[in-house]
Amino acid sequence: MLTLHTYAALLMNTDLSRFDRVRALIWRQDHLLLLDQRKLPFQTEWLELRDVDSVFDAIVELKVRGAPAIGIAAAYAVVLAQRAGEDIEQAIAKLRRSRPTAVNLFWALDRMARAVDLEAEAIAIEREDLAANYAMAAAGAQLLAQGGGVLTICNTGSLATSGLGTALGVIRAGYASGRVRQVYACETRPWLQGARLTAWELNEDGIPVQLIADSAAAHLMKVGRVRWVIAGADRICANGDTANKIGTYQLAIAARYHGLKFMVVAPSSTLDASTASGADIEIEERSGAELLAINGVQSAAHGTATWNPVFDVTPIDLISAIVTEHGVWQAGVPFDLAPLQGPRA
Numbered sequence: 001m002l003t004l005h006t007y008a009a010l011l012m013n014t015d016l017s018r019f020d021r022v023r024a025l026i027w028r029q030d031h032l033l034l035l036d037q038r039k040l041p042f043q044t045e046w047l048e049l050r051d052v053d054s055v056f057d058a059i060v061e062l063k064v065r066g067a068p069a070i071g072i073a074a075a076y077a078v079v080l081a082q083r084a085g086e087d088i089e090q091a092i093a094k095l096r097r098s099r100p101t102a103v104n105l106f107w108a109l110d111r112m113a114r115a116v117d118l119e120a121e122a123i124a125i126e127r128e129d130l131a132a133n134y135a136m137a138a139a140g141a142q143l144l145a146q147g148g149g150v151l152t153i154c155n156t157g158s159l160a161t162s163g164l165g166t167a168l169g170v171i172r173a174g175y176a177s178g179r180v181r182q183v184y185a186c187e188t189r190p191w192l193q194g195a196r197l198t199a200w201e202l203n204e205d206g207i208p209v210q211l212i213a214d215s216a217a218a219h220l221m222k223v224g225r226v227r228w229v230i231a232g233a234d235r236i237c238a239n240g241d242t243a244n245k246i247g248t249y250q251l252a253i254a255a256r257y258h259g260l261k262f263m264v265v266a267p268s269s270t271l272d273a274s275t276a277s278g279a280d281i282e283i284e285e286r287s288g289a290e291l292l293a294i295n296g297v298q299s300a301a302h303g304t305a306t307w308n309p310v311f312d313v314t315p316i317d318l319i320s321a322i323v324t325e326h327g328v329w330q331a332g333v334p335f336d337l338a339p340l341q342g343p344r345a
Contacts (some may be wrong), residue, residue, distance in 0.1 A: 005296050055076070078118055184209070
């Protein structure tokens with residue numbers, strides 16, 4: 001039986017590897033290089049982060065985003081804390097306060113808290129994520145019919161992970177195998193991750209992508225342009241309820257109404273057996289200023305009140321398939337977290 005790393009290595013030697021060219025972060029032994037995602041695609045700026053505080057700020061300020069990438073960045077921040085002679089427990093406690101919803105952050109920090117060789121553990125977390133992405137790409141693509149259109153939300157590609165991506169990894173593998181003909185990307189307000197990041201990644205790959213307004217998604221389904229909605233996840237509960245970028249829930253509702261399928265793609269580090277259901281997930285709310293302006297330009301009437309939750313929860317009843325590097329669950333059988341988790345450390 002192939003191990004995850006062996007399987008991923010085989011995949012990396014296929015045509016799929018041509019879509020794996022972007023990195024959101026690079027470890028340089030004494031500092032972390034971070035691609036500032038707030039400025040893409042119009043400006044490429046690499047940040048040199050040399051301490052816990054700078055990594056903490058980068059996570060909070062969305063300079064790095066995407067649940068797997070956040071976890072990897074936090075793991076390297078713990079290494080920086082050790083190199084600076086700081087209290088490791090205090091550093092981990094601080095990083096835990098950066099963002100509350102994505103469980104990968106806490107999973108990575110728990111691993112770092114148990115590790116003896118911190119740098120080796122952080123590197124392992126990054127490499128395992130990349131291997132998982134290749135495994136998920138192959139498994140998820142096999143669920144797709146030939147030549148269809150797919151819709152995705154937010155950014156789940158190389159910029160959100162260690163490389164290739166989760167949902168975008170499946171889409172890339174689907175395109176490489178002829179199973180995906182056209183990708184539709186929701187713009188994903190308020191930070192426009194779909195417009196700025198997903199569209200940029202797919203354009204760089206030469207994969208056909210059309211950007212749509214978030215509010216156009218149901219009509220897109222109605223006119224028959226897509227067969228699947230493919231999304232990532234920031235937390236998958238014990239019962240299968242899934243937290244993801246705000247707007248995902250309404251896509252799942254619309255997909256069910258129109259008879260389409262809805263796939264969630266996430267590494268096993270996103271699974272959270274300790275959270276019973278979506279009702280128990282803390283949903284992060286961010287500053288309303290994010291809604292009032294686009295790229296620093298005021299877009300709403302002055303004095304407008306706001307509500308800005310940045311995640312929502314899709315119940316398991318609306319999900320057709322959940323893909324991790326260890327397995328695939330498909331609707332029609334009772335949900336079970338264990339096969340998706342694989343061997344537990």
